[in-house]
Amino acid sequence: MSNPLTDWQPAVLPSGSTLQGRFIRLEKLDVAHHGDDLWAALQGPDPKLWDYLPYGPFAERGLFDAWLKGQAAGSDPMFYTVLDKATGRAEGILSLMSIVPEHGRIEIGHVAFGAPMQRTPKSTEAVYLLAKLAFALGNRRLEWKCNNDNARSRQAAERLGFTFEGVFRQHMIVKGRNRDTAWYSITDAQWPHVHAAFEAWLADANQTAQGQLKTLSELRAG
Template sequence: MDLSEQKLLENDFVRLEPLRDRHRGVLRPLADEAELWALTSVRADGVHFDPWFYTMHAATRLDRQISYAVFDKLSGRYGGHTAFLSIVPEHQRVEIGWTWYGAEFRGTHVNPAAKRLMLERAFEAGAERVELKTHGRNERSQRAMEKLGAVREGVLRSQMNTWTAERRDTVYYSVLKEEWPDVRAGLDRRLTAMKP
């Protein structure tokens, strides 16, 4: 598996731009919503945005992850952030995570369109398994992963700390290479129905 090339990814709905310093200003106001960070390991609202952005940007520069600013082509505005992380080439495994969107972009075409691009990129690069995970209490995220077609695998109890010092149960999902054609078809049907 080779995800080393940080490619711009796009379809009719969104453009995923590899994270650069120029994205700091457009993502900052989207992140300034306390609800987004209520169940996360770190926060990025208010004064926490610059440290969060620096961490994402540095990890991308050092090839530890590939962060993207998500541009919504239908509205002509940036909508949020997503990333490839936990990239393990020797086991053909990668995680899609650090996904968040501003309030007006949640529940729209943006997330399924972005996931369609990222899953396609991962499997074309040789992935056998794509992982997704979320807080055990993040029901919105769990519903989105299930609607995507990912398989719920189980819960790792007390798996990590959140920024509030709460111990988090983490729910794991995955899409395997052999499942991708059905997942792709489902995403394509959803996106076709969402075309303006």
């Protein structure tokens, strides 16, 4: 038997307004303002950065800028640039995508973080800020999808509090290869608990020069 929703209203579309965090801020992708930094950050030494994305790596700056301009012009996916608050430099991108307001469904995807962001609080906070926005807009479900072979993305989803839902076999063909897609989600019922863990993890009391005192998993379990 179906479970009727009382007073359900469709979610609000994201506007692309700037989101402020402790370590980073998210700005809507702007090639003129962010292009130089993103070229430097994303063409760096990480050979796996582009492996599971449907585009890249870009051999020439012109191709990269053309791709950025195409993404900046769209609203789904809506791309955000991650800027380090201390330096003002752009260090990565990610997006809100698969936006279905009538069902309250939205996804975080197209994640590409340069070396200065990886394994730092900045990468966690970037996802947190978009997750927080997603639920503030009235969404019931936040999704994370990745190639089932992409161990880094699967580990990130689980660390960040997404629940594994299963694998869509032979879901896509990406760069001439089969992609089985792993699906993860956070629902609005789960979000208060996940949100509290994010806040505790990012708090001054948990951040030290040597790293974090407690992991996100420990904080969600506590």
